[in-house]
Amino acid sequence: MTRVHDMGGRFGDGPVCPEPEDAPNFAEDWHARALAVTVAADSLGQWNIDVKRHARERLSPKDYTRFSYYEKWISALADLLVESGVLTEEDLRGGTSDDDHPLASRALKAEAVAGVLASGGPADRPSDVPVKFEVGQLVVTARRAANRFVDGGHTRLPMYAAGAQGRILMVHGAHVLPDSSAHRLGEAPEPLYAVVFPASELWANPEHPKDEVVLDLWQSYLEPA
Amino acid sequence: MPHDDHDHPHALLPPDPALRVKALETILTRKGLIDPAALDEIIDTYQNKIGPQNGARVVAKAWVDPDFKAALLKDATPVVADLGYFGRQGEHMVVVENTPKQHNMVVCTLCSCYPWPLLGIPPGWYKSDAYRARAVREPRKVLAEFGVSLPAETSVRVWDSTAEVRYLVLPMRPEATDDLSEEELADLVTRDSMIGTGLPKVPT
Structure with a gap:
């Protein structure tokens, strides 16, 4: 089993409600603040993108479901700040001094923002893990969508694509393995592939016989068919 | 093990999401961990430039x-x-x-x-x-x-x-x-x- 965030294929969510193309980027001012605080806090260097994603996924199913998008971000950030030892629970209660923090020298400055956003965080890495599959080859995904290192841990194989047969469409090179990285167990880079699956392999009642779904999947999620 | 305790620290912040963001921003700013001018710059980038x-x-x-x-x-x-x-x-x-x-x-x-x-x-x-x-x-x-x-x-x-x-x-x-x-x-x-x-x- 994975977690509440793993909703691909789920029934019961109702219609998608498209917004006009010219709707504001941020529906509320606090959405913009939530995004900015989250981006700025990354610069403290206390986590990586996988740790951060997993923090959102670990919100209780009840919170994950009732929270709006940026509410998830800000709540997971608060949790992460405490878990990483940056803040204490006392800090969150508002009960501490204004003394400068040991990490304050890392705080993102306005003049550094453009550079930080422009450099981003590439996930490709040199790796000596041999590339096992080539384009066109048939593969099968792991029978269960689960982290192999940590029970209940982070993984990027969605439940709907577990135990399915697909075909290698692209070889992306070696990328950081989120299953390891999210738990601070090292980056463990390995080959990443785009794998294409016929919709009929994934769904009981596919809409069209020729429809397909493509997922990016790490080599350790795959076996030869 | 992932932390699955049900008393997540975020529950210590105000329940209203706008106030929750404000509270966290204030705490981090007071400790010198974020710079409000940097936040404005990030927002301007995604609001107006990209x-x-x-x-x-x-x-x-x-x-x-x-x-x-x-x-x-x-x-x-x-x-x-x-x-x-x-x-x-x-x-x-x-x-x-x-x-x-x-x-x-x-x-x-x-x-x-x-x-x-x-x-x-x-x-x-x-x-x-x-x-x-x-x-x-x-x-x-x-x-x-x-x-x-x-x-x-x-x-x-x-x-x-x-x-x-x-x-x-x-x-x-x-x-x-x-x-x-x-x-x-x-x-x-x-x-x-x-x-x-x-x-x-x-x-x-």
Whole structure:
């Protein structure tokens, strides 16, 4: 089993409600603040993108479901700040001094923002893990969508694509393995592939016989068919 | 073990989300961990500088320049970087081309992965449970909710962004646009047409 965030294929969510193309980027001012605080806090260097994603996924199913998008971000950030030892629970209660923090020298400055956003965080890495599959080859995904290192841990194989047969469409090179990285167990880079699956392999009642779904999947999620 | 205690620290902050953000921002600012001027700069970037106009420029160029299009489809990351589009959430770009035989559509079922440098911040619907849950299983019904219906001979290929690779759809160039300039063509390219839930505008 994975977690509440793993909703691909789920029934019961109702219609998608498209917004006009010219709707504001941020529906509320606090959405913009939530995004900015989250981006700025990354610069403290206390986590990586996988740790951060997993923090959102670990919100209780009840919170994950009732929270709006940026509410998830800000709540997971608060949790992460405490878990990483940056803040204490006392800090969150508002009960501490204004003394400068040991990490304050890392705080993102306005003049550094453009550079930080422009450099981003590439996930490709040199790796000596041999590339096992080539384009066109048939593969099968792991029978269960689960982290192999940590029970209940982070993984990027969605439940709907577990135990399915697909075909290698692209070889992306070696990328950081989120299953390891999210738990601070090292980056463990390995080959990443785009794998294409016929919709009929994934769904009981596919809409069209020729429809397909493509997922990016790490080599350790795959076996030869 | 993942921390699965039910007293998550975030519960110590005010329940109202706007106040929750404000409280966390205040605590971090008081400790010197964030700089409010940096927050303003981040917001200005995603509010005013980065948006679908970037992706539209790439699409229009691909429509008029076959060499550019070939390079874009082969390895998009350096090609869009040459136009100044790179960075956070666009580190590894792949562009996929719509044809009469195949329509492409992008989703992130596990979170909300999206090519920020080319399209900006994702719209609300892209991050909604309904889109994340349904786009992979019933893309044609979802497309219908966007007012798009595809011919029976067109297959749909849905890209679930499960890694750090970000996908941009290259829509088909509308008919009767031979005499339009690259800039005029870019005006026809909608955000949704580059996600695959819409089609470009038709010139009037």
